[in-house]
Amino acid sequence: MAEPRSYLDAKTLNRASRLEIKAREIVEGTISGMHKSPFHGYSVEFSQHREYVTGDDLRHIDWRAYAKSDRFYIKEYEEETNLTTTTLLDMSESMAYGDEKRGTKFDYAATIAATMAYLILKQQDQVALALFDEEVQRFIPHSTSLSHFRTVVGEIAAATPTRKTKTSDVFLQMANRLARRGLVIVVSDLLDDPKEILRGLRFLRHRRHDVIVFHVLDYDELNFPFQRMTRFEGLEDMPKLTADPRVLRQAYLEEVEAFTLAIKKGCLKNRIDYVLMDTGTPVDVALTRYLATRMAEARRG
């Protein structure tokens, strides 16, 4: 696991606070109006003691254990934590695509991750965060503390998408790591081999995790609005291509549609929630729409 990072540079702090505010705004302004949480936990039993880590709520320190061992232990009660949520946030280089107005896919994805974290923490469920590219680069363990949110946001803000993706490996890795069944939220552009992606997702499901895939794609990637001769410089070691986008558009859109359809179908088959997020649509609108749908389904189910 990577070393804890310093969030003290101004840029990161700024990003972190903006992310936090944004997530709070979305949750307070939009989602809190919902009568019931869209997410439910699975257990109420005592689970374990674990060592105190930065950000743990002081109220959960087992003072008795401290008296005996002179160490800070946190008592983890399953009955206290209804839901264990792990957010897998893609920080591969491809997520860096975007424009100044809309921001990058990573920005968008970060907002989703932060919002979901805040939402879940607010209903006092556990939230963990894994930032990954080829492998899991950062992992923030589960916590229910609201202060944990700041840690999560800080980690996200500090992340810079630079490397290649290897989605399926990451999913396998995480499936092995997450002992308890819970909710796994994948926020990624999934720009990888769809078969591999689905294999990874299937593995998560195999471990009885409830999986939501937020498939974040840029507006440009979904609509391909280029007109002039363009040199497309492939991210993640992909080749360069100079072409007239007007000629390619039709075939490109067909490819994208085939890809998203394949992922969507795979998800549906494995009872995975698949949500295509277009960076052209504001995050709150897209999230609210999804959450409302999910609540409706929960009521039905």
Add this chain to the structure above:
Amino acid sequence: MSFLNPGLLWGLALISVPILIHILNRQRFKRVPWAATRFLLAAFQKTNRRARLENLLLLLLRCLIIGLLALALARPLVTPEGALAQVLPGERPNVVVVLDNSYSMGYRGGGDRVYDRALGVARQIIDEKRQDRTRKFSLILTAEQYVRLPLVRDGSADDVLEAIRLSDEPATTPANPGSALDVLDELLSADETAREIYWITDLQRNGWLESEIDSPQDSEPTDDSESAAEGEGEGEALPQLGLANLFRSVAQRAPTHVIDVGSGSRSPANLAVVDVGTEDRSIAINNAVTFTARVRNFSTQDRPGVTATLLVDGNKQPVKTLDLAAEGEATVAFRHVFGEAGFHEITVQLESDGLLIDNWRTFAFEVRDGIQVLIVSGDERPDDPAESESFFLSLALDPIRDDDGRKVAPTFLPKVIEDTVFDYGQETLSDYDLIVLANVPSIEPQVVEDLERYVRRGGSLWITFGDQVMPSRYNQDLFKGGLGSGLLPAEVFDPAPERGETSYYQFTDVDYDHPILQLFREDRFRSLFSDVPVRQFQQLLVMEADEDVRVIARFDDEAKSPAILERPLDRGRVLLFATSIDGAWNDLVRIPIAFLPLTHDTVYHLSGQDHHVHNLPVGSALRRQLSTYPSNKNIPLTFPSGDQQYFPVEASVTVEDDRETFSFLIAPMAELYQPGVYRLSLNEDPDDVELFALSLDPAEGDLRRFSPREFERSFEGIRVLSADSLELELSTDESRRGGELWKYLIAAAALFLALESLFAWRIGNHGRS
């Protein structure tokens, strides 16, 4: 393929512009870091080939548009023999060749014959123009004998070449440009077909001119070389106004090129026999006949010592020389005595020059062995023949006989009958060359009709007066109101009163130029005639309106009454002698030196031949009317060339005054164009032939030409080309006519432009859809 603006072909280099733009466009691109490259690569693989093809096509279209526009500006021409020229629609007018084949084209000036040059030019035009197989050709020959219809009308090039081959000799008639223009006018008016006209001529003035105004100072000071060739003192030639207008109208409807094939000189030297004949109307055997020939020098230089040869029936006679002034005329006379009766011909032949055909001229005539005279006497006295009205006349005409009793010259064959016998109408009038009515009181109307028919068909009537004449009957039966309605040229009144025992009338106002009085022309002889005492004469009144009457002599009475007068009546003539032919009313018979020549010359004059019947211009049709059916059913006609053709004899019926008259016509005889002598054999006797001489129109021998500039000035809108410049003109013209392509290129460029727009829109659009 050739180009009118070849310099603009550099514009083709502009084709590189779209290629450059294409290449530059590929260099100029926006850089986008791209995440979803995998989809892009897949799409690229899918669309790459099509996209490249489309781009290439677009590039090709753009290059093509620019290339076509650049080519169009260079104005390419398709050669007419090219396959493309056959497919291209376009103005390829039919060709009309107008070939001057008048006899002047036979002129040979320092080498080539002008006509051969003209034929060469005609062939050249046709060979050049026939490369376009869609063209049709017409040929018009301008010589009078051919000009009425196109020789070939919208035929093939081969038709025209064949017609030209068959017309390898010039005609024998002058050019008739007016008729040629009429034919062209008709041809152009007949349909809407586009035509162009090539008029090949020697630019001879004859035929075009109305008049000439001599204005030497006025002659073109501008062009030295041309004025040198034109010579000094050339008059400005004015074409006939009607011809100039017609030519302009023709040229406005069809481009007209006049091609000058004439010799270099403005006035080619030429001598011509313009006329040959004799004043002697009656030619008898053993009589000396004087023939005259008029020779004209058409050149601007004097021609001294020109030799003229007389040929009688093809036999050469002694040669005469004559001096001819520049543009002058001289007459040469030949005398000849014929020993044999029948038809003869003489030819006057000049020495050779550039134009041979007008160097000789032939004259045909009949030599008779006697003149048949019928004297109808109104006062015959068998008991005292010397008192008979006919006594002195028949005595004067009585042939001189030799020792053997045979008649010798001069040969008159008089026959005297009484008027009462004549009134029976038993005489065949056409047997006589002359009928004399001497003091005949009157003539039965029925006989008057025969007599009138006889005269109108060429017979001659001589009427003398005396105491028996009944003026009222004459006026009623013979005068009939005058002006040619009857035989008499004057109204007859009572005889003038006698002047008394010692006084008498005399002849005055005598026309000594008249053939019957020519002998008295000299002053010393005049009194022989004018002093003849006339005691009495018949008063005659000539109608002023009758211009055909010629009064040859008058009496010296107050009214100056006509004494001798003559009037032609159709082909014949009537002569009146207002006093008696015996000694009753005058003393003429008592002065033999006056009486004999007067009677002889009057008979010669009246019985003389009309030489015009046997001497005709070329192009005449020979028509020979016969009163009896000839022994030859098919009449052979021998041409000057020696060829012989047979013509059937046709009977014709003419109705005059409700009386049917039968005659026999050798017809139809087509117009004959060979100059020279034609021999008509009316019966089986090979020696008994009738000759006709056909002669050229002498005007065509005047070879003076227009200068090309003069011609162009006279005929607005006409271009005159020299035979030498024709080739260039034809090839340029032809290559232009072969087809200008620029219109098609522009149209193709416009089409490709539309295609390009559509294609570009489609390419742009399928990316957006």
